[in-house]
Amino acid sequence: MKKILVFGEINLEDNKIEQVTFELISKAKKLVFEANNLKKDEQYFVEVVFVASYLVDDEIKKAYKAGADKVVLIKDSAFDVFYSTVYADAFLEYFEKNPAEVILFPATIKGRAIAPRVTVQLDTGLVADCTEAEFIVKNDKLYFAPTRPTFGSELMATILSKKVPYCATIRSGVFKAEFVYCDNGEFFEYTPISYHEDRIKLVRSIDDKEKNVVDFSNAKVVLCGGYGLYANKSDEYYKKLKKIAKITDSHFAVTRKVVDFNLAEAKYQIGQTGSTTEAKLYVAFGVSGAIQHIQGMKNSKTIVGVNIDENAEIFKYCDYKIVADAKKVIDDLLAYFDIKQ
Numbered sequence: 001m002k003k004i005l006v007f008g009e010i011n012l013e014d015n016k017i018e019q020v021t022f023e024l025i026s027k028a029k030k031l032v033f034e035a036n037n038l039k040k041d042e043q044y045f046v047e048v049v050f051v052a053s054y055l056v057d058d059e060i061k062k063a064y065k066a067g068a069d070k071v072v073l074i075k076d077s078a079f080d081v082f083y084s085t086v087y088a089d090a091f092l093e094y095f096e097k098n099p100a101e102v103i104l105f106p107a108t109i110k111g112r113a114i115a116p117r118v119t120v121q122l123d124t125g126l127v128a129d130c131t132e133a134e135f136i137v138k139n140d141k142l143y144f145a146p147t148r149p150t151f152g153s154e155l156m157a158t159i160l161s162k163k164v165p166y167c168a169t170i171r172s173g174v175f176k177a178e179f180v181y182c183d184n185g186e187f188f189e190y191t192p193i194s195y196h197e198d199r200i201k202l203v204r205s206i207d208d209k210e211k212n213v214v215d216f217s218n219a220k221v222v223l224c225g226g227y228g229l230y231a232n233k234s235d236e237y238y239k240k241l242k243k244i245a246k247i248t249d250s251h252f253a254v255t256r257k258v259v260d261f262n263l264a265e266a267k268y269q270i271g272q273t274g275s276t277t278e279a280k281l282y283v284a285f286g287v288s289g290a291i292q293h294i295q296g297m298k299n300s301k302t303i304v305g306v307n308i309d310e311n312a313e314i315f316k317y318c319d320y321k322i323v324a325d326a327k328k329v330i331d332d333l334l335a336y337f338d339i340k341q
């Protein structure tokens with residue numbers, strides 16, 4: 001049988017599997033169904049591989065539930081600290097004995113450090129930051145066909161690699177984790193024989209608070225301010241929106257143009273070069289709906305757009321369309337919440 005391998009990522013602080021891993025597993029499962037349908041003589045399955053010192057049982061069950069047929073733990077106490085070359089070496093040792101047709105890496109800091117190290121050793125290509133992936137049949141051969149934005153994100157390119165394994169990185173929030181499969185499968189523990197010492201030594205770890213980053217992965221409501229809120233040569237309306245976000249327990253966000261004009265910090269940016277969100281409710285105030293922004297919020301459940309231009313691109317992605325002056329809407333909201341302006 002052939003397999004789609006997901007490079008799994010664990011949060012080293014609580015040993016829980018990162019959400020993006022579940023997202024990749026569920027996508028891999030769908031790809032498996034697709035491949036098995038297209039080519040009945042080549043049956044695929046999903047394997048998720050973790051490089052770690054241990055894995056919690058409940059987390060393994062969650063991986064099966066998300067669609068993994070097999071969970072592999074490449075185990076050593078040395079993996080308690082993330083060293084990219086050590087992880088890559090251990091993974092490569094396992095992979096050489098247990099090859100796969102496709103490898104999906106999370107496009108996280110760790111995944112982005114591992115993926116090129118692995119693919120260069122395997123002498124194959126890597127398609128980075130994919131936003132879609134499918135299997136296609138060409139000349140009776142099954143190809144993994146990932147798609148990613150290109151030319152300043154004006155075009156989407158589907159890239160077919162000439163070599164196997166087909167490798168891709170995928171950002172968090174692009175695909176949905178679906179815990180709809182059964183909660184058992186095959187488990188395999190692998191002890192690596194040798195891996196090189198890393199030339200880098202960890203001196204100090206910095207947590208998210210210290211790094212000053214915003215975590216949008218679990219955001220329920222996101223209030224995003226676009227350049228349409230710019231007024232009186234000041235950041236007044238971004239501050240007002242931030243206030244509303246605070247009292248409604250929502251996440252404040254902005255577009256890249258707002259960041260480029262120094263009206264808000266880059267950590268709030270949503271989009272292709274910012275964060276991704278799958279919020280339950282996403283409200284875009286004065287956002288035009290450029291494709292690079294859409295990439296970061298299109299999987300939100302309910303999308304509301306407030307724009308003065310009734311033909312604004314953002315409305316194509318909205319469940320609710322409000323043609324109005326977003327500044328007025330924000331002032332009205334502030335008045336509603338009875339905040340002193």
Ligand SMILES: Cc1cc2nc3c(=O)[nH]c(=O)nc-3n(C[C@H](O)[C@H](O)[C@H](O)COP(=O)(O)OP(=O)(O)OC[C@H]3O[C@@H](n4cnc5c(N)ncnc54)[C@H](O)[C@@H]3O)c2cc1C
Nearest residue numbers: 226227228255256257271272273274286288292293308326
């Ligand atoms: C490689 C690359 C990567 C990029 N990555 C990102 C990214 O990660 N995230 C991102 O956001 N962008 C990204 N961009 C930039 C993107 O192309 C757009 O330029 C940007 O998203 C536009 O921001 P905006 O919608 O706030 O501004 P604009 O495009 O200027 O739109 C402002 C909107 O506000 C409306 N408006 C004006 N006044 C009002 C008012 N009073 N009330 C209501 N509506 C009003 C206008 O009708 C307009 O639709 C990237 C670009 C490139 C080339």
